[in-house]
Each structure stands twice: as structure tokens, then as C-alpha cells.
Amino acid sequence: MNIKKTGYAIGVIGTIIVLLWIGILKFTPTEAAAIKPYVEHSFLMGWMYQIGSVQQVSNFVGIFELITAILLIASFFNRRMGLIGGYLGVLIFLTTLTFIFTTPGIWKEMDGLPVTDFFVVKDIAFLAIVLQVIGMHRKDADAA
Numbered sequence: 001m002n003i004k005k006t007g008y009a010i011g012v013i014g015t016i017i018v019l020l021w022i023g024i025l026k027f028t029p030t031e032a033a034a035i036k037p038y039v040e041h042s043f044l045m046g047w048m049y050q051i052g053s054v055q056q057v058s059n060f061v062g063i064f065e066l067i068t069a070i071l072l073i074a075s076f077f078n079r080r081m082g083l084i085g086g087y088l089g090v091l092i093f094l095t096t097l098t099f100i101f102t103t104p105g106i107w108k109e110m111d112g113l114p115v116t117d118f119f120v121v122k123d124i125a126f127l128a129i130v131l132q133v134i135g136m137h138r139k140d141a142d143a144a
Contacts, residue, residue, distance in 0.1 A: 008136065011129040012072055015089070018126065019069035026062025029055060038099045038120075045095065068092060075133055082137040089130030093123040 025031040032055045039045045039057060048057045071085025099120050100106060106116050 008132060009076075012075065012133060015126050015129045016069045016072045019065045019072070019089075019092075023062045023065030023069060026058045026065065032058030035061065038096075038103050041102045041104060042095070042098060043102060044098060064088070065092065072130075072133065075137065079137045082133055086130045086134035086137065089133065090127065093127040093130060096120055096123045097127065 022031075026035070035058060036049075036054055039061070040049055045057075048060065052060065068085055068088040071081050071088060075082025075085050097120065100116060106120070107114050108116070
């Protein structure tokens with residue numbers, strides 16, 4: 001068993017599962033309301049509420065996440081799709097990581113230590129994975 005290839009595949013598949021899962025949830029009123037405090041304070045995304053409702057914005061985000069997941073699935077078979085999926089993933093995870101800095105009250109104290117909403121912090125690992133996807137497919141492009 002090739003540990004490097006297996007680790008890569010597990011990481012990408014895990015990212016795909018999460019993107020599919022949260023992408024589908026974005027179409028629910030509960031998730032649309034849950035992301036509103038993050039999105040409305042984002043300098044990258046807050047403008048979206050000026051042109052769409054809370055649910056419409058959430059739906060758009062969900063579509064973006066689902067398309068990225070589908071492209072990451074395709075990355076196992078198609079280099080170009082992998083590159084596009086990787087770059088869209090970078091856009092998603094860098095954007096959500098900015099929520100750490102833009103969302104009021106995101107940082108809290110627990111037993112004297114600073115903590116934040118952990119769903120945002122997990123995006124550091126997902127960012128690393130989509131960067132690996134890009135690196136994997138760019139390397140293949142350079143070799144061809």
C-alpha cells in the first residue's frame with residue numbers, strides 16, 4: 001500500500017464528503033440562518049445580502065460547495081477538473097477562515113483559554129488538502 005497516495009485519497013474524499021454534506025445543508029432554513037452572522041460581517045461576502053435573501057445567499061453558497069465537491073470527485077479522473085476544484089476549494093476555505101477575523105464574538109474564553117467556533121478552524125486542514133490537489137495536478141501538467 002502506498003501511504004502517500006492513500007493519505008491523499010482519504011483527505012480528498014473526506015473533503016468531498018464535508019462539502020457535499022454542508023452544501024446540501026445550505027438549502028435548509030436552519031443552515032441559512034446559522035451562516036448569516038458569518039457571511040453578513042465578511043468583507044468578501046457581506047454584499048450578497050444586498051442582492052439576495054438569507055435563503056438565496058445560502059443556496060448560492062451551497063451550489064458553490066456542491067460544484068466544488070463534484071469537481072474534486074472528477075479530480076481522480078481528470079487533471080483539469082482537479083485544478084478547477086482545487087482552486088474553488090482554496091476560495092471556499094480561505095474565505096471561511098477570514099470569518100475568524102471578521103465575525104464579532106467568534107472568540108470566546110474557556111477556562112482562561114481563547115476558543116472559537118471550531119467549524120471554522122477545521123478549514124485549515126481542508127485548505128491544505130485542496131492545495132495538495134492543485135499541487136498534484138499541476139505537477140502532472142508540468143510532466144506532460
